[in-house]
Amino acid sequence: KQEVTQIPAALSVPEGENLVLNCSFTDSAIYNLQWFRQDPGKGLTSLLLIQSSQREQTSGRLNASLDKSSGRSTLYIAASQPGDSATYLCAVLTGGGNKLTFGTGTQLKVEL
Amino acid sequence: NAGVMQNPRHLVRRRGQEARLRCSPMKGHSHVYWYRQLPEEGLKFMVYLQKENIIDESGMPKERFSAEFPKEGPSILRIQQVVRGDSAAYFCASSPRRQGGNTGELFFGEGSRLTVL
Numbered sequence: 162k163q164e165v166t167q168i169p170a171a172l173s174v175p176e177g178e179n180l181v182l183n184c185s186f187t188d189s190a191i192y193n194l195q196w197f198r199q200d201p202g203k204g205l206t207s208l209l210l211i212q213s214s215q216r217e218q219t220s221g222r223l224n225a226s227l228d229k230s231s232g233r234s235t236l237y238i239a240a241s242q243p244g245d246s247a248t249y250l251c252a253v254l255t256g257g258g259n260k261l262t263f264g265t266g267t268q269l270k271v272e273l
Numbered sequence: 274n275a276g277v278m279q280n281p282r283h284l285v286r287r288r289g290q291e292a293r294l295r296c297s298p299m300k301g302h303s304h305v306y307w308y309r310q311l312p313e314e315g316l317k318f319m320v321y322l323q324k325e326n327i328i329d330e331s332g333m334p335k336e337r338f339s340a341e342f343p344k345e346g347p348s349i350l351r352i353q354q355v356v357r358g359d360s361a362a363y364f365c366a367s368s369p370r371r372q373g374g375n376t377g378e379l380f381f382g383e384g385s386r387l388t389v390l
Contacts, residue, residue: 195378204364204383205316250316254379259329260306261366261379265315 163188163255167264174241175272182236182267184251189229192254195261196225196236199248208249209236241271275300277367277382278347285388292352292359294385298367305348306379307340310362322348355389362386 164187197205209218209225217226224237252261278297307319318332322342342348366379
């Protein structure tokens with residue numbers, strides 16, 4: 162059974178700081194890995210998707226890496242801003258591409 | 274191209290009533306997924322459907338819950354005889370028909386928040 166763990170559970174940083182969010186998964190037989198953002202009371206916004214054959218993806222100030230063999234992914238956020246405050250979810254697609262298994266998220270607060 | 278549309282966004286039911294949640298996938302998407310997010314918990318997979326077929330319902334509770342995705346119209350998640358423990362946010366996601374070059378990316382709706390009194 163796939164299990165996804167995210168560390169830390171919560172993080173508070175001053176504006177402008179670079180930060181790293183961690184995600185680990187137990188079964189390396191994944192189809193892809195997605196990072197999402199969820200604002201309070203809102204839906205999920207897809208940030209980055211990394212295919213199992215890829216090592217990293219970049220979008221603006223975000224960079225996500227994937228080490229499938231060790232079951233790890235990191236989301237790097239450069240020059241954090243208060244607008245980045247949200248919960249960040251990592252999810253892996255397994256089961257022949259049928260289901261996403263989510264981590265419990267990292268709640269990020271970027272302070273002025 | 275409109276995203277995944279879910280309605281209602283908020284639904285209040287009394288114990289024992291029925292709740293029906295609807296999801297219209299993105300245009301051109303034929304795969305629909307339902308996830309549940311309980312308070313202070315992560316999202317859990319419930320069911321995966323294609324048009325007129327349930328492909329994987331391994332995450333669905335054995336009783337009171339059912340899902341369908343008819344040939345015409347939205348996907349429906351139905352909860353009969355709701356109990357307080359059903360209070361949660363229910364998210365729908367869709368993806369394109371799986372074919373060469375498809376990334377397998379899922380696109381999520383805004384969710385339907387069910388409150389059972």
